Amino acid sequence: MTPRTTTVPPAQRERTLGAPAAETEGPQVPVRAPWRGSAPAGRIAWLAAAVVVLVLACAVSLAVGARGLSLATVWQALTQFDPADGDHAVIHARIPRTVMGLLAGGALGMAGAAMQGVTRNPLADPGIIGVNAGAALAVVTGIYLFGVSSLSGYIWFAFGGAAAAAVVVYLIASMGRDGATPVKLALAGAALSAGLYSLMNVILVSSQDTLDRFRFWQVGGIAGRDWSVILPGLPFLAAGALIVLCTGRILNSLALGDDLARGLGQRVGLSRSVTALGIVLLCGSATALAGPIAFVGLVIPHAVRLLTGPDYRWILPFSLVLAPALLLVSDVIGRVVLLPGEVPAGIMTALVGAPVFVWLVRRGKGAGL
Template sequence: MGSGQQSSSPGAGRRNTRRALVGIPAALMVLAVVCFASLALGARPISLETFIQAFTGFDPSNGDHAVVHSRIPRTVTGLLVGAALGVAGAAMQGVARNPLADPGILGVNAGAALAVVAGIFVFGVTQLSGYIWFAFAGAALAAVLVYGVASMGREGATPVKLALAGAALSAGLSSLMYSVLVTNQDTLEGFRYWQVGSVSGRGWDLIGQVAPFIAVGLVLTLFTGRILNNLSLGDDVARGLGQKVALSRAVTALGVVILCGAATAIAGPIAFVGLVIPHMVRALTGPDYRWILPYSMLLAPMLLVAADVVGRFVAPPGEIEAGITTAIIGAPVFIWLVRRRKAAGL
């Protein structure tokens, strides 16, 4: 990962900066439209007049007003989870210098899933509010284990060692989890609803539990743009620039763990958001993480909320959960991006 990954000239860097500055207001406008669609659209059609009245003169006895208000926590959950996954995915790709990095590479999803299974099987947890803390603890513990294993040896936590340790731990934890599920039908039934990945059915109580963690994770990770830019040049170059590589990776990894753990805890494992969005952003901003991170925070919730809206219309009168829809949308988009750009520079 050499310096050739950075802007090839000062002129190219200025063009990327101008493009990024212009794109932020446009991204905010599109995000606002997507949020409006999330509140207004669904299996039950709501007229624009009724939609406005639901906010200007809310009537609890009006079913349409109640439907609109019931979609607010669902939309807020999509915004929070999308922002967390987008920023975490971008930072994870930067700290691991791996263009295919996502919450699975650090064992986050596997750790969270195993902890939820343990909560159901051992402690009899049946409510989503109880899953949250097990999922968060499992995600954090798995990431710490991966980083600890990868840090062993003289070279420390290199990108290759992080990927190998994450893959090995994910395989082990998943095997242990499925060995429990196949022997206990009740645990399997309770786990299936969380595993599919969804932003529906999440109330303000759950949002209130998770939002502070996501806020802390976003603040911590958004300020690592310069760190990730230096790491993208290689460890030796980063050390030559005066950066403490091990500490930098640890700080960034902490932000990633907080974001992934919180997002996975409330919504379940949602694929492709943290993988696809950073690649889309690089097409607009170039390789500068000072732009990639904030753009990922805007575009990822756009994708997740839009996927949730699409899922409401695919199989009426039922719905397809957002975790399934993001995979359906994200897979072909990612293939197109890879074929178009050949190799994304990190």
């Protein structure tokens, strides 16, 4: 059967591949839509390799810390747990931390990839739609007005603030004839973030006690989280992951531009709204659980494109697997770099992710920059 092709102007075709749009349009050239055809075996092999990397990252997360243990001891503790064995107790105490890394990393990775697809902005991350700013202001408000002092209390304020900020950004960007375009979403998110952070700083400057409590959450990290913090966020994470993983074809269509997406049968406004809902659930939950963690949702989708190309049906699952690996490895490095203390994962992801992102930009392949 002859593959289906779509006639795309060169300027639109360049935007699909992440290149700048041409100023003038030449003759139309038939090109194959990027999501057509069967997945090559190479992508499956790379995905299997990514899963192996994630499993190794989990094992290292359980084994490495102020008290280092062997992988054999980790396996024995997981399969033949002995409560009287101190090494086994240490490993089981690290399990919630590792699970937190898996959940927060996977959520941020998928949300970052979906956000870049919805906004058609290669620099999109959870901060672009005001998620981090809304969550931070809500947590500060909860500490200042209601005396919230536990991570299990922060989660509800953070999630509510993140969701509210995302809704406000979308409503602002929807004003006008063209609706919520990628540029308007980015501008509205940046403007709202600046305003929310200003309000937050007013509260922090006026209350030293609030600042002392807030700063431990603000740096971002997966240490000190237990099951009482993790379990309330699971339903939101599961719902967001399900929505985003089902939007691969939608994001492929949106990557071609709104006009062509409508020509392919997509209801652009509805598609963008559904995807944005999944992004809000993922970003809000991850930020509420682990605090604002930078670079994971920005770097991983770009790195993944080196393996998958522009097809979001593959970018999303790869991001789901590789983003937690980056977060866990960063957390492990933070545990041992300044013994007997440790550096929060939110700081280490920036230190590890920034050079990687610079390398991706200089390489220029698959990064869409």
